Amino acid sequence: xxxxxxxxxxxxxxxxxxxxxxxxxxxxxxxxxxxxxxxxxxxxxxxxxxxxxxxxxxxxxxxxxxxxxxxxxxxxxxxxxxxxxxxxxxxxxxxxxxxxxxxxxxxxxxxxxxxxxxxxxxxxxxxxxxxxxxxxxxxxxxxxxxxxxxxxxxxxxxxxxxxxxxxxxxxxxxxxxxxxxxxxxxxxxxxxxxxxxxxxxxxxxxxxxxxxxxxxxxxxxxxxxxxxxxxxxxxxxxxxxxxxxxxxxxxxxxxxxxxxxxxxxxxxxxxxxxxxxx
Amino acid sequence: xxxxxxxxxxxxxxxxxxxxxxxxxxxxxxxxxxxxxxxxxxxxxxxxxxxxxxxxxxxxxxxxxxxxxxxxxxxxxxxxxxxxxxxxxxxxxxxxxxxxxxxxxxxxxxxxxxxxxxxxxxxxxxxxxxxxxxxxxxxxxxxxxxxxxxxxxxxxxxxxxxxxxxxxxxxxxxxxxxxxxxxxxxxxxxxxxxxxxxxxxxxxxxxxxxxxxxxxxxxxxxxxxxxxxxxxxxxxxxxxxxxxxxxxxxxxxxxxxxxxxxxxxxxxxxxxxxxxxxxxxxxxxxxxxxxxxx
Numbered sequence: 155x156x157x158x159x160x161x162x163x164x165x166x167x168x169x170x171x172x173x174x175x176x177x178x179x180x181x182x183x184x185x186x187x188x189x190x191x192x193x194x195x196x197x198x199x200x201x202x203x204x205x206x207x208x209x210x211x212x213x214x215x216x217x218x219x220x221x222x223x224x225x226x227x228x229x230x231x232x233x234x235x236x237x238x239x240x241x242x243x244x245x246x247x248x249x250x251x252x253x254x255x256x257x258x259x260x261x262x263x264x265x266x267x268x269x270x271x272x273x274x275x276x277x278x279x280x281x282x283x284x285x286x287x288x289x290x291x292x293x294x295x296x297x298x299x300x301x302x303x304x305x306x307x308x309x310x311x312x313x314x315x316x317x318x319x320x321x322x323x324x325x326x327x328x329x330x331x332x333x334x335x336x337x338x339x340x341x342x343x344x345x346x347x348x349x350x351x352x353x354x355x356x357x358x359x360x361x362x363x364x365x366x367x368x369x370x371x372x373x374x375x376x377x378x379x380x381x382x383x384x385x386x387x388x389x390x391x392x393x394x395x396x397x398x399x400x401x402x403x404x405x406x407x408x409x410x411x412x413x414x415x416x417x418x419x420x421x422x423x424x425x426x427x428x429x430x431x432x
Numbered sequence: 433x434x435x436x437x438x439x440x441x442x443x444x445x446x447x448x449x450x451x452x453x454x455x456x457x458x459x460x461x462x463x464x465x466x467x468x469x470x471x472x473x474x475x476x477x478x479x480x481x482x483x484x485x486x487x488x489x490x491x492x493x494x495x496x497x498x499x500x501x502x503x504x505x506x507x508x509x510x511x512x513x514x515x516x517x518x519x520x521x522x523x524x525x526x527x528x529x530x531x532x533x534x535x536x537x538x539x540x541x542x543x544x545x546x547x548x549x550x551x552x553x554x555x556x557x558x559x560x561x562x563x564x565x566x567x568x569x570x571x572x573x574x575x576x577x578x579x580x581x582x583x584x585x586x587x588x589x590x591x592x593x594x595x596x597x598x599x600x601x602x603x604x605x606x607x608x609x610x611x612x613x614x615x616x617x618x619x620x621x622x623x624x625x626x627x628x629x630x631x632x633x634x635x636x637x638x639x640x641x642x643x644x645x646x647x648x649x650x651x652x653x654x655x656x657x658x659x660x661x662x663x664x665x666x667x668x669x670x671x672x673x674x675x676x677x678x679x680x681x682x683x684x685x686x687x688x689x690x691x692x693x694x695x696x697x698x699x700x701x702x703x704x705x706x707x708x709x710x711x712x713x714x715x716x717x718x719x720x721x722x723x724x725x726x
Binding site for chain 1: 524531548
């Protein structure tokens with residue numbers, strides 16, 4: 155293919171992508187700009203008042219001062235829960251995946267199918283018995299009660315099984331010849347899998363950051379709430395929160411996951427490319 | 433790479449040492465709640481009720497119109513999202529690969545921004561886009577075509593469409609990312625071989641790219657099906673926990689939630705358990721497809 159044809163093709167593709175990019179970016183831009191608007195401005199037809207008349211930080215200040223919800227506490231809770239869940243899920247899934255990839259043992263097939271089944275049964279459907287069990291464990295209204303149930307991940311186990319299968323057998327042998335115990339072999343090959351560890355941690359962090367139903371059932375006191383709960387409360391019409399404050403909170407809720415993804419984007423993609431096709 | 437898989441003599445318990453933490457939490461937070469759910473579904477409604485009522489709740493479900501509405505809506509919603517998202521994401525991934533290499537990461541990131549956004553925020557954005565006459569969707573797409581503006585969230589004919597649009601908007605970019613990663617993993621050799629055999633772009637796509645992408649597409653489809661059945665936040669914010677006008681947007685999780693609001697824990701669990709055969713079917717289907725593609 156000549157360069158000219160190739161360039162023409164690239165431009166055409168970009169043009170075709172255009173409407174989709176707009177469909178995604180316009181609502182986000184509108185959301186971010188919304189935090190500077192007054193209520194009157196906000197409810198004007200979108201096309202007329204897309205940009206605010208003046209950039210007023212009052213709504214942001216109101217949110218951060220915690221007049222509607224204790225924003226910093228809520229943000230912190232979400233960070234703790236999501237980080238804890240991500241770390242726990244990575245540790246458990248990596249160890250289990252390692253066992254599935256490296257050893258053959260009786261019951262392996264059954265356990266693996268069980269792990270696949272985990273992906274397919276949405277946790278949300280079993281929210282009620284889970285909630286009463288968490289209560290019975292004495293974890294109601296505590297962040298641990300939200301965090302711990304989230305560390306079991308079927309997707310993670312399958313992902314890491316695939317990852318450890320791709321590490322050439324020589325690595326394991328080399329480590330064993332040096333007389334390492336199994337745990338040390340695991341430690342030794344772990345650095346080889348670090349893009350996968352990072353990628354999976356990121357995905358799980360994002361999922362945990364979005365979780366709504368389980369925290370809603372488990373967390374009852376206001377100081378323990380996570381972001382999705384606080385957002386739902388801000389959006390509630392009966393609270394009469396100014397629209398600008400709602401938009402500010404929404405924008406802040408997107409920032410952590412967006413930054414995380416932007417940072418891990420490249421590693422994640424190459425680790426997926428290696429794995430998905432083979 | 434079977435080389436990594438080997439039996440190490442005298443260390444039978446070693447794999448279980450690695451599996452133990454996972455199995456422990458699996459038992460604690462999956463198996464026990466699941467068994468608890470089965471038990472709850474056989475008990476009377478109400479907080480702390482332990483009276484055994486047998487299959488009463490299941491029998492009630494068989495005559496529950498709302499249950500079947502929810503089931504049907506969830507199925508339609510899930511299937512529609514797979515049918516729309518997978519081809520669209522394939523096409524977008526193809527376009528991203530064809531466009532300028534330098535722009536690719538930025539464009540991909542922009543497209544998958546909705547997947548990084550909490551569903552409740554997405555629902556809020558959607559609420560505004562769908563909002564009555566002044567919503568962006570009506571102003572940009574519906575009214576210019578000379579059609580009456582659609583009352584997206586009130587008209588029972590459009591509520592489910594609205595929910596599907598929301599999920600398309602949410603996941604398409606993310607799935608595009610996965611497919612793109614899959615495409616980049618296809619060894620160049622395949623394309624060079626295909627080029628020697630000539631053939632059009634379309635033929636390359638059909639005979640080289642698509643078969644290689646099968647595992648990715650399977651993953652994407654399974655992910656969407658599971659997500660379809662666990663959708664809560666999106667519908668919760670859009671419809672306020674109700675099923676919308678005439679229950680046109682009532683999904684299974686929403687229905688479970690409605691039941692728990694009135695402490696009808698027995699009925700709620702029965703609904704959840706009744707969906708298990710469906711999930712087992714999906715599991716069997718995906719394992720079957722996996723084996724066929726392997």
